[in-house]
Every structure is written in C-alpha cells, then in structure tokens.
Amino acid sequence: FGGLWGVLRTVVVRAYEMGRSDPRKVVFSAKLGLALALISLLIFWKEPFPDISEHYVWAILTVVVVFEFSIGATFSKGFNRALGTLSAGGLALAMAEFAHLCERAGEPWDEVVIVVSIFTIGSLATYAKLYPTWKAYEYGFRVFTLTYCYIMASGYRTNEFIDTAVSRFLLIALGAGVSLLVNVGIYPIWAGEDLHNLVVKNFYGVANSLEGCINQYLDCVEYKRIPSKILTYQAHEDRLYSGYRSAVESTSQEDTLLGFAIWEPPHGAYKKHHPWRSFVKVSGALRHCAFMVMALHGCILSEIQAPADRRRVFRDELQRVSTAGAKVLRELGNKVKKMEKLGTSNILDEVLKAAEDLQKKVDQKSYLLVDSNSWEIGKPPIELHDPQDFSKIEDPYAYHGYHSFSETLLDLGKSRSNESGSTTNLPFEGTNGLLHRSLTRQFSLKPERMVILDEADTYKSASVLSLVTFTSLLIEFVARLGNLVAAFEELSEKAKFKAPPVEGRRE
C-alpha cells in the first residue's frame, strides 16, 4: 500500500511540475473537458431528438478528434473533417441512387455495387493520401473513407441514406462548432506564437553555444570522456551541445507549427497574411550559422588539440569575436521577439571588426600555427624552439605560469599529460561504451608503420594546425551572420516589423 502511495505522490508531483512549467496544458485540458461536458448536455434533452443516440457518437468523436492544442491545428483538422465528410456524403448519396437503380435490376446487384464501391473508394482515397504533397490532408482522406463506408453501410440497413447523412452531418457540425467556440473563445493557444518563441529560443541557444565553445576552447577544458550520446548525436544535457542541437533539430517541429500557424486568423501582433514562412527561413539561416558552431564544438571534441599557450596568443581576439557574435545573435533574437526592425547602424559592425582583427593577428602570427621542424626548405630565421628567443614574440600570455613553448611541444609528442595547470587533458582511452578511437590512437597502435619520432611529429603538427581550423571556422561563422541578417531583414520587411524605439547611434 505504501508503494501505491509513493506512485500516486510521484504522479501528482510530476503533474504539478508539468502544469507549472506550461500552464497552457492545464487550461487546454480543462477546455477539452468543458467541450465534452457541453456536448454531453445534449443527451438530456430527449424531447426534440428521440433518435439522437444512434448518431450521438459523431458529436463526441468530432470533439475528441478536432479539439487540438493550438487553434491552427483545430482549424486544420476541422477543415479536413468538414471537407472529407461533405465530399464523401455527396458521393455516397450519388452511389446510393445508383444502387437503388441496380436494386430494380435484380436482387444481388445492389449489394455487389455497395461492396465494390467501398473497396474502390477505400483504396483510391488511401492511395491518394500517400501522395507526399497531400500529406497535410491525410486526415481528410481518412474521414472521407470512414464517412463513405458508414453512410453506404448504415444506409443500406435502414434504407435512409439521406437521413443518415444529414443527421450525421448536423451532429458533426455541432461537435465542431462547440470545439471551435470553446477553443478559440477561452484562452486560445496559438501555434504561431509557439513558432515565434521557438525561433527566438533558437537564437539564444546558438548564442550560448557559441560563447560556451570559445570559452571552453580558451580555457582548454576538454571532455574527459566524450559522452557517447554526443558521438551518436542523441539528446544530451550538455549545455553547450544542447544549445545548437536544439536549433538544428527543430526543423520538423517548425514545419509542424508552420503547417498550423498558416491556418490561424490574425490575432494580437500577427497581422493578416503574416509571413510565417519567413520566420522559418530566418530559423534556417540561423541553422546555417549553428552548423559552424557545431564545427567549432567539433574542434573541442577532437583528440587533436592545439597547445594551450598558442591558444592564449589569440585569446583576446577570439574572445572579442565570440562576445560580439553572441551579442549579434541575441540582439537579432530580441528583435525577432519584439518584432522590431534593425536600427540604422550596422548590427554587424562590431563583430566584423573583431573578425578582421582576429584574421590580422592570425596573419601576423601564422608562424606560430605551423611547425617548421619538417619543412623541406629549412627553418624560419628565428629559432622558435629556443626559449630565450621566444620572449621576443610579443605575447603577454606566453610566459606567465605556463609551460615554455619547447616543453609543451615535447610533452605533446608523448601524451598531453595533466602537468600544465589549467588544462584538463583528454585521456587517450576511449569514451564510455563506444571507444572513441582517435587517429592518434590508431596511429599509436601501429608502431610498425613509422618510427616513433615521426609519429609524434605528425601529431604535433596536426595539433598546432587545429588552431587555424578553429579560427577559420569562427571567421566563417561571422561570414554566415551576414546571411542571417539578410534573412532577418527580409522578414522584417515582409512582416512589417515596427521601427526600433530610439533611432540613432546605438554605440
């Protein structure tokens, strides 16, 4: 009994939490209950409709089926139901006339006509609903099949084709009417609003992921073991990962919401002919940026890691691009949220300048990004591997509390151990379950391939070049922001967003 009590408690707690996180669910459930209760009142009026119980089920069925969470879904289903019922009703009445004609021709013919027509119509409607572009009307075809079969069958039994069709239609209309009134009249839930919020949420998610990525990269935080869920692209609570993943994964959700939103009448801030498709387009452009954040994250996941001190050389610049980029994303997110146009100053100014400076720095210091040891043409004039000379390079971070260049390089060849304070190095062992076997690991398993020194060199060089990859990807991310801003501007024109409150220089 105690166990039952515990289960009950859990259920109540879970239900309460669900209600608190999204009170609309509570409202929706109560609304559905209300609609059903209203319809059920019908059965108490026995007087005008003595025969109603036979068709009464249609009213309930309609409420249960048509009453959907969002107004758009309700309209879309209601439309499908109406269309399916009406067209099937018309066709069934025509066929019934034909069956009557056949009846005069002889006993079994009307039955043959009915069965053959049910087979034919059922097959054709089902075949039609499988056509990809008609997927949105799938429910309509289902209703069509159901209605047709029902009217044919029950009409045959009672020989009252028209009565069946009409009373059924009236009850469906009643059910649909009550559903629409209750659903739209009391605290309507709009799919369009959900779509709007989803797009805004994606902006923030990608911004967080971007900042998280750069910070983690600069702090040399690495995954001790890469969660196998990330390696198989499943949902995972890692904040950095879930930010861009949900933006990437929201396509199907957006498509569903879009399919409902276009059914919704103008409401609130959403005027007539609100360009919902452009919202989805902006989200697509954001996704295009999110893929670059994903690639940046890939640099963190990779076992080939740039040494910490070289990352520090570019710390300021990387940080600036990250902050400015995330700022742009958040600002665009806010603009989408408030449905506001961009100001007169270029929103990209700051991030472009930062990216430019990063590129210049890379340009000036690209000797740090390659490993001159194996150059066929000889080494550059300054011997980088001499710690004395290293101080000549103007780099505020290079000598404060970190390994000297040469030491780090030597360490790298062996294994990126935990000696240098702030770095949490990847163990060479694999990740949980799946054994993330890196190239490095594969190489080291095959010592016959090359001498050990050679292998270490190859790894060293790769690890240094990975910093180039990181910066290039970041710069490409910034380039893609331009595309995102263009998509946003198209949206803000089409949706007639309002002008920003304070015109003038925002900087």
Added chain:
Amino acid sequence: FGGLWGVLRTVVVRAYEMGRSDPRKVVFSAKLGLALALISLLIFWKEPFPDISEHYVWAILTVVVVFEFSIGATFSKGFNRALGTLSAGGLALAMAEFAHLCERAGEPWDEVVIVVSIFTIGSLATYAKLYPTWKAYEYGFRVFTLTYCYIMASGYRTNEFIDTAVSRFLLIALGAGVSLLVNVGIYPIWAGEDLHNLVVKNFYGVANSLEGCINQYLDCVEYKRIPSKILTYQAHEDRLYSGYRSAVESTSQEDTLLGFAIWEPPHGAYKKHHPWRSFVKVSGALRHCAFMVMALHGCILSEIQAPADRRRVFRDELQRVSTAGAKVLRELGNKVKKMEKLGTSNILDEVLKAAEDLQKKVDQKSYLLVDSNSWEIGKPPIELHDPQDFSKIEDPYAYHGYHSFSETLLDLGKSRSNESGSTTNLPFEGTNGLLHRSLTRQFSLKPERMVILDEADTYKSASVLSLVTFTSLLIEFVARLGNLVAAFEELSEKAKFKAPPVEGRRE
C-alpha cells in the same frame, strides 16, 4: 473540358509514377480496400444481429484508424485502441453503477454525476496525454476519452450501459481482427525493413557527398550563386548537399520507424529482440561523421577560397583519403545491408594510412599554407615570392599550366578573377534573393577601416589558411570513422550478424 482532361491525365500519370517508385503503396491501398469490403459484408447478414447498424460504425472506424502502412504501426495503434477501450469501458461501467445509486437519491443527481465525470475524465486523460514520455500512447488516451464519453452518454439514453459497452467492444475487436489478418497476412510491410533501408541509404548518401566534396574542392568548382535553399538549410536537389542533408535530417523519420519497429514480431532476417535501437545508434554515429562532410562542404560554400595551385599540391593525398573514406562508408553500408560482421582485417587501415600521409604532406609543406609576408619575425630562408626559387620546392603541379605562385598571390589581392583556366570563381555579388554577404564584401564596403593593401593581405592570408581548415576537417572526419566502426561492431554483436563469407585478407 480540355482542361479537365489535362488535369485527369496529370493525376493518372502522377499516380502511376508513385506506384512504380513504391509498389507497396498500391498493395497497401488495395489491402485497406479489401479489409473495408470484408467488414461491409457484415451488413448483409441481417439475421443474427438485427440491431447491429447502431454500433456498426465502430467496426468501420477501427479499420480506418488501425489499418496503418506498416505492421508495427498497426500493432501499436491496435494496442492503444484495445487498451483505451477496455480501461474506459471498465471505468464507465463502474461510474454507471455509481450514477444508478445517485438516481435513487433523487432526480437531477445522476445527470450531474454524468456531466461532472465526463468533464473530469476528459480533462485528466487529455492532461496525461500531454506528458512528454507518454506521447506514444497519445492515441490510447484519445480512445479512452471517446469511449468513456460515448458509453456514459449512450448508456444514459438507453439505460443499457453493459450492452453498449459489450457490443461496441465486440465490433471493435472484429474490426481490429480483420485489419490485422489482412495487413499481416497479405504482403506485410515492415517498419523495421524501412528503418534498415534508411540507415543503409544514409551510408551511401554520406559517401557520395564526401567524394563529391573533395572532387569539387580539387576541381575548384565553386557555386556561382549559392542557392538560398542551402543558406537556409532547406531541401535542395544539389546532389552533394542532399546526400549529407538527408542523413542529418532523418532523425525524426528514424525515431518514428523505431517506434513502430519495436512492435513488430520477428520476421525474415530479423530475429527476436532485434536491437533496432542499435541501428539508430549507428545512424547517429554516421550523422556525427556527416557533420564533418557538411563542414567540408562549408569550405566550398565559403567565399574565402584557397588558391587552386595550392590545392593541387595536396591533390593526390586528398583524393586518396576521399576514396578510401567513401570506400569505408560504402563497405559499412553493405555490411549493414547484408547484416554481416566485419572481416579480420581492419577496415580502417587504408583510410588511416591515407590520412596519415596527408598529414605528413601538410607537415612538410606547411610553409605553403601560411603567408609569410606579414610575419613579425621575418621571412623564411627561401624567398617564396621569387619564381626562380619556387622551382626548388619539389612540387609536380606547381609549374604545369598554372600561374606562378607570385602571380596568383597578386591576383588574389584584387579579386579572384577568372584568369586561371580551370577555376570558376565566385562572383563577389550575392546569391539569389538573400545576398550572401561575405566578410570580404563587408570589408570592402568599409574602406575607411584600413588601407586597401592591408585588406587584400588579410584576405590573401585567410584564403591560404582555408586549405588547412579543409585538410583538418577531413582528418577529423577520418577520426570520427573510428567511432562509427565501433558503433557498427556493437550493432553486429548485438544483432548477431553473420560472419563475412570469405575470411582472409581483403587487400
């Protein structure tokens, strides 16, 4: 009338094409028609069931609703329907007893009890179905609500609660029985098979994209205008793009098929407890690789492009990695298709060797990947910008039919013009509609920021470094292959794949 004829012709042609591309759709439609016709035969036996027309609708409704494309979906819906009907029936009968008790207490109380219970049960069932982890049982809750309301309402009218519940249940069982028999008995369509094929198709798609990417990169084929559909991540017929996109986008489809596949009984090659989840996991690991192909494609989409002659330096190595990588993907795809284990030799040998050689080559020639002009520490010992010295570098491509190094560099600073034969350069103008504004373009719009020479230099350096990015991403792709192979091995163990036919060295 001619117009109508044209429409009809189009419809017939489309229908024929759909049937030819997937004959299962034709079979399924015919099967559904057959099931409906079988059920409709029931109405002709008037004798034993004089009162059947009232509840007859339930049999038809059950067929229309439960008869789904795949066996798994049919089972899952049938189970939901049965569970919902039975539990709601039981509850309704109990409530009916309670209402009877109230009836004795006075007139209006039974009606109040009925309405209140409909409201309560309807609300609670709806609230429960909104709970995320119960999403798979959404249909069951719907049926529960419907059944409860119907039995309460129609029982009140006729006072035959039990009769209503029983006859309704029998007809539903009949409809479900006919559906299952027809659907499983005649040419069953398995969701598991679909899932299997989808995963295999994804392997080929990613392999094609990978090869396409490298070839396009090496041939310096660029998009004249990047299709705006790619920039907003919408479906697009570009072969290279659609290959990895469909692998990335198939998550929701896989989840749906998985949800059905686990309902299916053992059939054909799929034994009892077939590990469908591991199939999806392998597909996830493949997706993790596909993201790297996507990033490689990003290098082609980028406006920052490495000069053609430098790409040629690494042509052989890049090509080898690409061929070997695609071979691994196709081989794994074939293994998944044939449900065969890996052989004794390491499938990754070839691609790892190729990646290693690429890395070594990058290592030896990394001076080609950076631009020493702006180094603060001075230029490397050999003056790269003197065409005479350039020939000292052992590079078979450098001087055959291509621009000399210095010329290309000069060209780059201005604009990547069409002078060098084989390259189709990106126009600096944007793409259709969305104006893909690149960094470069943004820079050049702001001449006040820096002197022109500086800007050109920055661009030049970025363009050279982009080759590093490309190779790093490719090597990371190879590293991720290891993870994919591990996921495949896990699957092949769990699913007890058969041993490969010819054991021995495959090379």
